[in-house]
Amino acid sequence: MLRVPVHKLQPGMILARPVPLPDDPRRFLLQRDREIPLDVVPRLKQLGIMDVWVRHRELEFLEYLVDPELGERQREVYSHVRRNFEQMIRNSSVELDVVHFEESIGSLFEFLKSGSTGDVLLQKLDAFDNYLISHSANVCYLALLVGMKLDRYLIEERRFKSAKDAKDLHILGLGCLLHDIGKMHVPPAILNKPGKLDDVEMAEMRRHTNHGYEMVRSAIPAAAASIVLNHHQRWDGSGYPGRIDHHTGTEGAPPAGRKIPVFARIATIADVYDAATSRRCYSEAKHPVRALAEMRNWSRGQFDPDVEAAFYRTVPPFPVGQVVTLSNGVDAVVVDFNPDYAVRPKVQSIRTARGQRIANPSLEEIDLSFCDDIEIVSVDGEDVRPYVAALEELEFAALA
Ligand SMILES: [Fe+2]
Numbered sequence: 384m385l386r387v388p389v390h391k392l393q394p395g396m397i398l399a400r401p402v403p404l405p406d407d408p409r410r411f412l413l414q415r416d417r418e419i420p421l422d423v424v425p426r427l428k429q430l431g432i433m434d435v436w437v438r439h440r441e442l443e444f445l446e447y448l449v450d451p452e453l454g455e456r457q458r459e460v461y462s463h464v465r466r467n468f469e470q471m472i473r474n475s476s477v478e479l480d481v482v483h484f485e486e487s488i489g490s491l492f493e494f495l496k497s498g499s500t501g502d503v504l505l506q507k508l509d510a511f512d513n514y515l516i517s518h519s520a521n522v523c524y525l526a527l528l529v530g531m532k533l534d535r536y537l538i539e540e541r542r543f544k545s546a547k548d549a550k551d552l553h554i555l556g557l558g559c560l561l562h563d564i565g566k567m568h569v570p571p572a573i574l575n576k577p578g579k580l581d582d583v584e585m586a587e588m589r590r591h592t593n594h595g596y597e598m599v600r601s602a603i604p605a606a607a608a609s610i611v612l613n614h615h616q617r618w619d620g621s622g623y624p625g626r627i628d629h630h631t632g633t634e635g636a637p638p639a640g641r642k643i644p645v646f647a648r649i650a651t652i653a654d655v656y657d658a659a660t661s662r663r664c665y666s667e668a669k670h671p672v673r674a675l676a677e678m679r680n681w682s683r684g685q686f687d688p689d690v691e692a693a694f695y696r697t698v699p700p701f702p703v704g705q706v707v708t709l710s711n712g713v714d715a716v717v718v719d720f721n722p723d724y725a726v727r728p729k730v731q732s733i734r735t736a737r738g739q740r741i742a743n744p745s746l747e748e749i750d751l752s753f754c755d756d757i758e759i760v761s762v763d764g765e766d767v768r769p770y771v772a773a774l775e776e777l778e779f780a781a782l783a
């Protein structure tokens with residue numbers, strides 16, 4: 384099976400993974416093993432679903448890399464958040480359903496720890512119809528994955544805890560799930576504005592961290608609440624909100640570096656990445672390779688270097704199952720992720736430069752990390768060479 388962008392779906396293609404219903408993701412809009420009706424494409428686009436898994440006889444081995452249980456765990460998190468957030472929006476006296484959040488984060492975390500999916504796969508939840516909720520679930524999932532790579536660092540950074548508690552990521556998951564809850568207080572006209580926000584609107588938007596903190600501080604542990612307050616602060620001190628002086632009540636400079644709690648530093652990078660790779664009212668979703676390259680170019684100094692290193696070893700610029708075009712004109716599918724050389728994964732050729740289908744892709748496997756003369760040049764028709772070059776340059780700089 385392979386990932387096919389929804390605008391490239393053709394008659395006769397068979398779905399390999401079901402597509403969940405947005406309002407109840409435990410049920411499905413499209414069932415697996417059935418032909419995909421093309422009239423559903425506009426609906427998929429509207430839901431922010433960029434690609435779907437389609438059967439491909441010679442690539443069925445990818446099936447074993449994509450554990451359906453991961454999707455189930457993610458959808459469980461999504462469902463709990465959705466139900467509770469919607470009740471809260473309708474009725475402001477409804478309380479946070481922390482018990483259910485903790486339960487679903489616990490089962491997602493246990494699943495990720497069991498390691499069956501390994502490092503090669505990163506499967507974000509699709510946007511469904513509610514950005515705030517899918518974004519919250521995705522930031523939680525990405526942060527858990529990155530946090531799991533940072534065991535020793537967390538023990539160092541959270542010295543005031545026992546080693547076992549310091550690397551307990553349930554708190555990280557909970558804070559990430561609720562990190563943007565304060566946006567419920569931001570007027571929808573600002574939240575959904577397609578253009579750039581003016582200064583007044585931006586100031587209102589920025590208040591979501593303080594609003595959110597007030598909403599959660601008495602309901603969840605302090606370390607989780609601090610993620611809600613601090614996730615827009617930056618390593619170089621360029622973020623918000625500033626520190627409040629308790630004597631005068633005025634806002635001072637925002638904290639920087641290690642003064643920002645480590646869980647918030649993890650949430651920050653997961654937050655930026657998910658926003659860039661999701662469809663928003665003002666921008667299309669970016670391919671992972673583009674989002675990662677732009678984050679490295681534009682956000683230099685903004686992320687904790689240790690967290691950033693773990694992040695780039697977690698999130699593949701070319702996800703498994705993605706179809707890419709190589710510099711020799713061949714179309715190939717990505718079959719592995721090499722964290723040491725992320726822009727040069729292992730691929731299998733599926734179409735020749737002349738567009739002929741290759742009968743046995745497994746015989747045409749290329750490890751791009753060993754082939755300096757071939758590289759990935761485009762994904763879904765978009766020229767990705769500048770992003771590959773940017774990531775490669777930084778990878779080499781890190782090794783030097
Ligand atoms: Fe936020």
Ligand SMILES: [Fe+2]
Nearest residue numbers: 518562563654
């Ligand atoms: Fe966010």
